[in-house]
Amino acid sequence: MPTVSLTVNGKAANATVEGRTLLVQVLRETLKLTGTHVGCDTSQCGACVVHVDGKPVKSCTVLALQADGCAVTSIEGLSQGADLHPMQQAFRDCHGLQCGFCTPGMIMTAVDIAKRHPEADEATIRRELEGNLCRCTGYANIVKAVQTGAAAMRQG
Amino acid sequence: MYDFDYQRPSSMPEVKKALATSTDAMPLAGGQTLIPTLKQRLRKPAVLVDLQGLRGFNEVQSVGDKIVIGAMATHATVAASPILRKRLPALAALAGGIGDPHVRNRGTIGGSIANADPAADYPAAVVALNADVVTDRRTVTGDAFFKGLFETSLEQGELITSVHVKLPEKAAYAKFPNPASRFALVGVFVAKFKDGVRVAVTGAGPTVFRVKTMEEALAKSFAAAALDGIAVPASGLNSDLHAAADYRAHLIGVMAKRAVAACS
Numbered sequence: 001m002p003t004v005s006l007t008v009n010g011k012a013a014n015a016t017v018e019g020r021t022l023l024v025q026v027l028r029e030t031l032k033l034t035g036t037h038v039g040c041d042t043s044q045c046g047a048c049v050v051h052v053d054g055k056p057v058k059s060c061t062v063l064a065l066q067a068d069g070c071a072v073t074s075i076e077g078l079s080q081g082a083d084l085h086p087m088q089q090a091f092r093d094c095h096g097l098q099c100g101f102c103t104p105g106m107i108m109t110a111v112d113i114a115k116r117h118p119e120a121d122e123a124t125i126r127r128e129l130e131g132n133l134c135r136c137t138g139y140a141n142i143v144k145a146v147q148t149g150a151a152a153m154r155q156g
Numbered sequence: 157m158y159d160f161d162y163q164r165p166s167s168m169p170e171v172k173k174a175l176a177t178s179t180d181a182m183p184l185a186g187g188q189t190l191i192p193t194l195k196q197r198l199r200k201p202a203v204l205v206d207l208q209g210l211r212g213f214n215e216v217q218s219v220g221d222k223i224v225i226g227a228m229a230t231h232a233t234v235a236a237s238p239i240l241r242k243r244l245p246a247l248a249a250l251a252g253g254i255g256d257p258h259v260r261n262r263g264t265i266g267g268s269i270a271n272a273d274p275a276a277d278y279p280a281a282v283v284a285l286n287a288d289v290v291t292d293r294r295t296v297t298g299d300a301f302f303k304g305l306f307e308t309s310l311e312q313g314e315l316i317t318s319v320h321v322k323l324p325e326k327a328a329y330a331k332f333p334n335p336a337s338r339f340a341l342v343g344v345f346v347a348k349f350k351d352g353v354r355v356a357v358t359g360a361g362p363t364v365f366r367v368k369t370m371e372e373a374l375a376k377s378f379a380a381a382a383l384d385g386i387a388v389p390a391s392g393l394n395s396d397l398h399a400a401a402d403y404r405a406h407l408i409g410v411m412a413k414r415a416v417a418a419c420s
């Protein structure tokens with residue numbers, strides 16, 4: 001069976017996979033990084049978003065072998081020890097979650113939004129969140145969290 | 157998903173060889189359509205040949221009076237291309253309106269055109285601009301490329317390598333997105349060339365089509381008002397849970413006017 005070599009959250013990781021194995025399966029099932037969620041498995045909800053070579057993608061819609069040789073960052077890779085990433089802290093402070101199921105994907109997307117649009121307004125944030133569904137919050141506090149987190153990231 | 161053999165060759169001859177090993181071999185581009193399709197077990201390829209190992213097929217370049225877009229250029233690359241944003245912003249905007257950021261980071265122009273989803277955005281641009289679809293075997297004009305529902309003039313194992321776009325004087329794309337998927341309920345691409353106007357509609361029928369009555373009216377007077385009173389018949393258009401055929405027919409008029417208005 002083929003093997004896949006990744007750098008996950010800065011550490012080298014190898015796994016034996018099938019052609020059909022998804023990136024999210026390697027993260028969750030092989031590497032036990034269960035912070036990345038599977039909400040729909042139909043490429044719609046964005047709960048599974050991780051960064052591959054710095055770009056957010058739906059890890060349920062990427063084959064593990066497509067990511068061979070790539071650097072992957074999952075939600076577990078954001079905090080520095082016990083210190084939350086500013087975007088994680090913002091979601092906590094702004095009450096940007098209820099059940100929390102969508103949150104890992106939301107935060108991975110939000111970090112990318114903040115990088116590409118450091119001064120993002122509400123309309124930009126809502127447009128950029130089109131691939132991330134939340135069934136609890138009604139989005140208002142998520143938008144607030146992204147704005148707050150982006151401001152904190154700007155200050156570095 | 158049924159299992160398959162995954163290959164990632166790094167040159168065009170190797171890709172062609174891998175595709176020729178079996179009639180069940182399929183190219184894999186961004187996977188944003190193919191992977192969901194495999195999950196539903198609607199396809200059962202024996203071999204998937206990943207095109208991402210090819211170098212030089214993911215760029216947007218100015219070549220003479222044309223813009224050449226590599227088949228593996230992602231929607232995000234097309235949306236951000238400085239060349240397109242300057243010389244054909246309508247196409248950059250179209251790519252920037254596909255799906256969501258994650259889909260745009262992976263999905264490619266070649267995959268979208270090869271797939272020929274009736275609600276996909278790119279087919280409207282390819283037909284309205286009469287772009288040349290260049291394959292590993294030949295060049296097919298935009299007018300001749302799309303054949304029907306998920307059907308193109310590509311042969312088994314034939315690969316799109318690039319899309320060559322001639323620059324219009326003016327162009328714009330207006331889409332009424334399905335609010336859930338962002339696919340086009342109806343999308344209209346209008347392109348004004350020196351020698352005429354082309355209007356292509358996606359989302360409304362089984363495949364992209366042109367509206368000659370609108371093209372003739374716009375050739376006489378390139379203004380939204382020139383489309384007043386031109387009705388597109390609902391017969392043959394799609395009816396589904398998202399919209400009935402008569403509503404789609406109505407939307408063609410509305411989107412065409414918006415596109416023309418956006419051209420000026």
Ligand SMILES: Cc1cc2nc3c(=O)[nH]c(=O)nc-3n(C[C@H](O)[C@H](O)[C@H](O)COP(=O)(O)OP(=O)(O)OC[C@H]3O[C@@H](n4cnc5c(N)ncnc54)[C@H](O)[C@@H]3O)c2cc1C
Binds near residue numbers: 183
């Ligand atoms: C949530 C979601 C929302 C979406 N929204 C939209 C939208 O609003 N508008 C829109 O237009 N699309 C939308 N899409 C579809 C998306 O644009 C896909 O990226 C695109 O349809 C297929 O491109 P791909 O590169 O992912 O191709 P793949 O999925 O890899 O391949 C698709 C098909 O094309 C074939 N193929 C791929 N490359 C080539 C090539 N170079 N030559 C010959 N055959 C090839 C494959 O064998 C396969 O049959 C959406 C998809 C998702 C998951």
Ligand code: FES
Binds near residue numbers: 037039042044048061
């Ligand atoms: S689990 Fe990947 S998009 Fe929903």
Ligand code: FES
Binds near residue numbers: 096100102135
């Ligand atoms: S917090 Fe429950 S789905 Fe978003």
